[in-house]
Amino acid sequence: MPSYKEIFGASSRSRVARRTAIQRILFLIIFVIGLGLLAYSRINKDFSTSLKTGFYDLAAPVINTLMEPVYFASSVGEEAKNLVDLREENTRLAKENLKLQYYKSQVSRLRTENTELRKLLSFVPDAPSKSIAARVIATSSSSFVKSVLINAGQRQGISNGDSAIYNEALIGRVVETGKNSARVLLLTDISSRIPVMIEGTRDRAILAGNNTASPPLKYLSATNNVEIGQLVITSGHGGIFPAGLMIGHVSKISEKNVQVKLIANPDSVDYVRIFNFGLNGVIDLKK
Template sequence: MKQKRKFENNNILNLSNFGQKSLYFGIIFFTFVILFIGKADLAILNKLSIVVADMSSPIISSFSKQTKIISNSFNYLKNTTSLQEENKNLYQENIKLKKYKVLSEIYENENLVLKKQLNLIPKNIPNFVTARAISAPGNIFTHSLLLNSGRKQGIEKGNAVLFNGVFIGQIISVGNNSSRLLLISDVNSMIPVVVSNNRIPSVLSGENLILPSLKFLPNNVVLKNGSIVQTSGHGGLLPAGLPVGTVVKNSTEKNYVKPSIDLNLIDYVQVLLWKADGVKTNKKNDNFRPLAPNKDFNLLEGFTSRGVVIDE
């Protein structure tokens, strides 16, 4: 047993001695390697670094491309979301701009129409009210229009009404905020006019047709086609000299008047707040005095059932 233990101890000692010797030789070898590398030519190291770079560059490039693709994908998704929001906002703004454009065109057209009509108002009539027609011109039974201005705006019954500077009728009824215009083509319209060539007086009478006619012309008067017809101002209810239209004859030589404007296209009109000089309206009727009643008076006194007067 003792010999066996001695043999084992000797083996262990031999192994440890071998390990120490190997370690010493290894240290010495690495020392020489380090000295060799330190003394090696730098060109070799550059070539090695180039070779390593050449071998690693495709791999690094591939990874960088993949990273760039992933980054671009995230940016695309982010931009897509923001573009959808911007597109939605732009769509709403576009709708608003189209609405404002339509409104601006409407207002611009109305402004041009009103400017044109203002330039056609007679200069000797400074007071007028611009009103808008809010109903159709009428039907076969009546030719009238409802206006959106009334007594509060100063409109009164009998006021003359112009459209594009042309006389088209007069006010027949007035409310607080509305009024009704009777067109010259209505059967109830009777307007004193003159044919401007020779100042021939006549009455423009509506017939519920497209063209009103001229009535009560002087005897043996022959009118020419195209003669200008204007208001005469007779009676002091309408201003004189307002243009109406031109004379047109039919096959029976009946005289009609073609209005200078289309009565079916009326939108904005001018109501002339005009009164003839010297004409005063007395709303209180201070000069009116009713007769005093006579209690002793018998209306049927002196009559019998046969209508014979009895003489007393």
């Protein structure tokens, strides 16, 4: 007579025990792979960079497609809001237009004067900048990381070290470039360090990201004349960013540090303009 095991196979208890054992071994393998991956991507940066850029190129079109309905719904909502605000917006624009007409005439006069003076001094002008608009297609899911993925890469002329600008203010720089996508490291990220100066006093410092919306200024001289509300701009040191790009305003001064409130909030950016100012930097970031 056949035994119970022969008819029904192993008992459910032994099956559970076997499954638990397999799971333990599997977890051990995954644990080792995870640690190995962490260590290897830490040691070999080229491996992780090539893996990431390759992945971005694969993922970018998929995310773009997934986001299309969201963009559509968002644009419909935006259109409806614009229609409601149309009259108010028209009045505001008419006033702004009057102001701009005045500034236009001033700019035209100053440009002519500037050109003449540059000719007199034989001034070497900055290289002309190239820019491209790109859409933010993905963000980091962690609160410890502040970077975004954009849908433009090497094929669109983007390279590492390019400046990411939103509403005339710097928000970050390109750190990894794929063929059709790139990753922008935001000013708020923990590893972001930007040489800046205070407009007016010309005090120099380093804007150090700390994963918050108000990054502090480091290495500010003890005899600085910084006041709340002063504009913080790029200093041009290091040769990555040109001097004069707007960043933010001094928002808090304490004994420990000086905090800067960024003009463009990187957490709410949907589009960015990527500028190539033709600067190579002291360290070659194009590699």
